[in-house]
Amino acid sequence: MQRAAAAILMALGLAGPARATPLAAWVQMTGAGAEVRAVAEGEACPVLTVDGKARPMSLRAARDDAFPNLMCEAALPRGARTASVEGRALPVPKAQPQRLVILGDSGCRLKGKVIQNCNDPVAGWPFAKVAALAAAQKPDLVIHVGDYYYRETPCPEGLAGCAGSPYGDRWPSWKAELFDPAASLLGAAPWVFGRGNHEDCVRGGKGWFRLLDADPKARSCPAHSDTFLVDIGGVTLAVLDSADPDDTKPIAAEAEAFVNDLKPLAATKQPAWLVTHRPLWEVFRTGPLLTDTGGNVNERQAAKAQGLGRTELVVAGHLHTFYSLDFGAGRPGQLVVGTGGDVLDSAKAAAPVLAKIQVDGAPATVFDMDRFGYFVFDRVGGGAADDWKGVFRDLTDAVIATCALHAGRMTCVAA
Template sequence: MRFFKFVTGISLLALAFLSNAQSNPQWVQMVTNDQLSVRVVLLNDTQCPKVSVDNVPTAMHLRAAKVVDFPAVCELLVSRDTRSIKIKQQALPTLPSVVDRIAILGDTGCRINKINAQACNDAQAWPLRELSASIGAQTPDIILHVGDYFYRETPCPEGDKGCKGSPSGYNWDTWNADWFAPANSLFQSSVIALSRGNHEECGRAQNGWSRYLSPWAYPKAGQACAEMEKPYILKLKGVNYIMFDSSSGQDDRTSEPQLALYKKAIAQLKIDKDSTNIFLTHRPMWTYNKIKSTYYYGNLTQQIAFKNLLPKRTLFVSGHAHYLQVLDMQTDYDQVIIGNSGTELVKVGNTTQKNVDINKHMANFVYSRSGFGYGILTESSKTLKFYKQNGAHTGECIWLSDKQHPSLICQ
């Protein structure tokens, strides 16, 4: 059995490396209006390829033309019920008729800035390639990313072997190094749905986000960068997955205009008060961690704007904080944070703290786990299992969503 696991692990890594050799990154992501978006980055080709959709040859359109720092990308929108997607005889993922196993990861890029230089060349210090292969081996029905793909904002410091040769700056080479190349095995394994992180906000990596990953149409020439893209809902097996853009703004302060914007955005979704919801938002509403001398409690705008606004059976799932944490709140919405999928981690330890005061909001417990990893949510059992980048199981929680007061049980 151990030999089989060893061989399987080596095979997965080999497949991941081989997949990076393909000329044009191509993937299928779930987007707005209950559709799938087939996308292809044109690295060497000059024309969009044809796509076989349920054995019918279909033309793609140019989503964004080639510019100095970015290659062109093509797109084709198809129904979520599509059963077969092929480009040049290569099959791409589709959604199964029943979605039950959902992989969740977040904060995946390799951090290089003026303060920190993560060892991007070290697979242990930045394990996204191995983590992607591990998720693929779990055969999820869909993969959800809670934001922050791009971290190589400045050049690697001279003489630093850990990140020597790394590209940097807002261009394709950096996007490819930080996300597309190491995540290629994800693209081949499952449909993916993507959230926008603060590293993709206006003034940072918004060009790559809007060009390649945004669920919305690419902005027209002269159109200003959207500080907040409209939220939308993915319906998966009777659960609303609310995709909400919390990339801009600050966590420790808010304003009346921002509160009004958040409330209006949710009101326009017209969410049924009796529905079960998982709220995907990059910035966590709640967290609990002391960083140096300051406690980080979460995002104040969401705490105020969403108070009693959403159905009781709503679970928040976020990244932004670079660790794994689950918070069972007494009177507020429960929170799961999976921001430990590659970016340099913030230490939290392996602890379960009970009766925690989070800025005058009480948590029954705060469950924290250290190390890199990801989560697999099984909807039928409402069980969220956590794994290291190599697939080792590190813990799990059950979300009791059927109660009048939803709660979490973790171990």
């Protein structure tokens, strides 16, 4: 009898080789629904418990020299009420999340002569504070628009601000960049992960595909992440990989690839938000002046060629600033939140600016400011699809800007 029971447990993956408490565990949204991911040191994947019942996790990626641990995954059934991994409680998704947190560009920059003080969580690299403040807002869903990994080169000798920091696309770096500082926010709500250009295959691609890519099978570089759709009740998030397209040089093959990435938008039957790292419309600030850089030309060309379907909002990062674009009724609005912790575009542009300029041939109202922080987006009314109100909060947790989205118009003003 005992042998039979042991055989059943082995078959389920619930007994056998030693399992360890996971080094990290979280819930993320994919095109197939919610999925639990876990990084584990043991000889076997940990056990997922859903509504009191044990479920095996499958191996996503084996250990290697750069990642000396197991990467495990398991689908989270729709409607799950509770979930935990080896006793660690996890957040479960809501069919219609009411409060979202949006942030991005959060890693600590170590590259050549551009060095952040990664060891200073206040004045040097504030991502841990941003994440903790965001977690305290009790979001139902977190959207990260990409750029988690910035520690590409060693900390220069003699610099106490980054002494001892890991670097390179390997587990210690990803742990320091994301899983340690964002532990409270990973435990607060499921996440939607976007791929940034710092997760391309020249930099952090291996860690991206192993840890965060939404596909159920870990890909190997060179590779591209597929577009996936997440229904959040009245709104569809369309998450596109824009890690690779050139910012300034028109390249026909890149524009064509982005056209293909946009095609799933045509299938959405409700308003959509395009979540992608590089903004379609890139605006840069010099002092009080705002200008259209003309950047991300391949994305712009693809959007004109394919169309954006029922897209009402583009959610992006890439530029280390916060800005909104309102085109009126002609185009979807755009929200850029690249203020999670990496070096800001300007240390002299913290004051909000509101201006009307031409962007990609159309008049737009732009709100912009450079300061660290995060964005909280609340649904207006229980079921409204296209009515949301938001606030940008800085490192003091003060509300610096108030925003509204209605029928594709994204407007922000100073608080």
